[in-house]
């Protein structure tokens with residue numbers, strides 16, 4: 001479903017050139033639960049931003065369902081982000097001035113659903129992450145774990161092909177983190193394709209496949225089972 | 226995302242930044258309000274200048290037949306009202322008579338025999354008493370209206386109303402006096418009698434001089450031509466023996482004054498609107514910078530460029546239209562207040578609201594919002610999602 005061929009991305013820092021992603025080949029199939037591990041600064045986030053069409057690679061090919069997405073226009077990429085990709089970030093990235101329900105509605109409204117349809121769907125996904133009753137709360141009125149669950153509901157709202165989560169438990173205490181990972185596992189059991197970035201091995205172990213990054217290089221890890 | 230939702234979103238954002246939105250709008254409110262007030266005062270001033278100028282005869286035609294024999298009979302005068310743009314007729318005859326009261330005697334005094342329209346046509350104000358009526362003209366009533374200086378000469382400091390004076394030996398009752406005129410006024414030395422009393426003073430009611438009042442100073446030139454050809458054909462006079470005067474010079478300078486006034490006020494108003502617009506642009510730019518992360522999040526959730534630009538453009542539009550509406554209301558309120566104060570001080574109104582300016586101000590506010598909002602929204606729309614997300 002996802003195929004990266006010889007993908008490279010580097011940053012210029014003054015005199016120095018940092019190659020954050022170095023000739024990476026990677027493949028993910030529908031229904032997989034993959035975790036990407038590696039030390040800080042190894043290029044995990046950069047790779048995920050490229051996977052999520054938030055950033056572009058310098059060279060290489062990115063095929064999404066056999067379609068080359070590197071050459072698409074801004075607007076076409078926006079449509080793919082909206083319909084096919086769901087993001088979960090370490091710092092939640094909820095819009096602070098609108099409530100939980102409205103946050104989940106945002107991608108649905110960009111998708112073209114009417115306000116009424118969007119509300120119904122958003123409530124459905126808030127129910128799925130066990131947050132019914134909190135939908136009128138502003139993000140700052142929710143705990144970290146609750147905020148991350150709103151973010152997951154939002155990522156799920158347009159029924160994406162893949163969920164990309166960049167250290168989703170990084171800002172949470174370990175008990176809440178375990179809950180969030182449990183939620184991810186259940187979603188995966190329901191057929192949802194998920195890629196999780198983490199540097200916490202106990203988190204990574206819950207995935208069925210682990211890949212490691214080191215200085216921009218990607219290496220298939222041992223089967224955790 | 227639908228337009229309605231985008232407007233709702235804009236209102237939410239404006240409300241969450243009440244102070245800043247208020248201050249931004251204040252710039253525009255002051256701008257629009259001053260447009261309304263300045264243009265209103267300009268219009269009010271032009272109106273009172275026009276009135277003043279009409280008093281000086283800018284809307285007046287003077288018809289003068291001087292071949293020495295042709296006259297217009299009293300009964301034919303109404304025909305002039307059938308001509309285009311002619312509102313009123315005041316025929317007059319200048320007669321010489323001896324005027325006296327007690328010991329005070331004015332020999333060979335020039336008095337005017339005229340009709341009930343004279344005061345209005347000449348723009349003279351009746352101070353006390355009553356004007357002539359049609360009945361005075363019909364009955365040849367021995368009535369007289371006198372100017373301020375005459376009243377002083379004949380009556381010293383006593384009230385002349387209802388008292389009699391002698392004209393060529395006959396008793397005439399004073400029915401009205403004129404208010405003391407301004408410096409330019411000839412009204413102070415005037416003595417009026419009904420046209421038909423001319424027969425007691427050695428003359429008749431046929432006239433060779435008359436004033437015609439037009440409906441508007443603008444139409445004076447056209448009306449003059451009509452009147453001239455009408456008199457020429459109907460009274461068989463060659464154009465050398467006929468004069469139709471106008472005061473177009475006054476009209477020209479009046480137009481010039483009001484054009485310059487409008488230009489000046491328009492300029493001031495324009496500057497204040499630009500200042501208001503820059504205020505809006507400034508706030509929208511700050512708002513874009515401040516909400517870079519929000520833009521990043523929205524883009525990661527599938528917002529297209531046009532979704533983002535629409536959001537900011539509509540926010541700027543809502544901001545400027547709100548400011549515009551409040552400004553219009555403030556301007557109208559201040560104008561009404563000015564008029565109230567001025568009325569209290571005993572002057573006539575100086576603020577006149579024109580609907581055109583309200584419509585224009587509203588359109589200008591919308592234009593300001595669109596023009597000064599478009600650059601910030603374009604900036605926001607062009608941000609790369611990753612750069613926007615990483616912004617703190």
Ligand SMILES: Nc1ncnc2c1ncn2[C@@H]1O[C@H](COP(=O)(O)OP(=O)(O)O)[C@@H](O)[C@H]1O
Nearest residue numbers: 011013018020039040041042043044045046047
């Ligand atoms: N916008 C950027 N400009 C310059 N260097 C960057 C930028 N983003 C990432 N990098 C560098 O690229 C490398 C990989 O970063 P990142 O992908 O965030 O790593 P990880 O997520 O594994 O911690 C790091 O050395 C980081 O400093």
Ligand SMILES: [Mg+2]
Nearest residue numbers: 044045046166
């Ligand atoms: Mg990272």
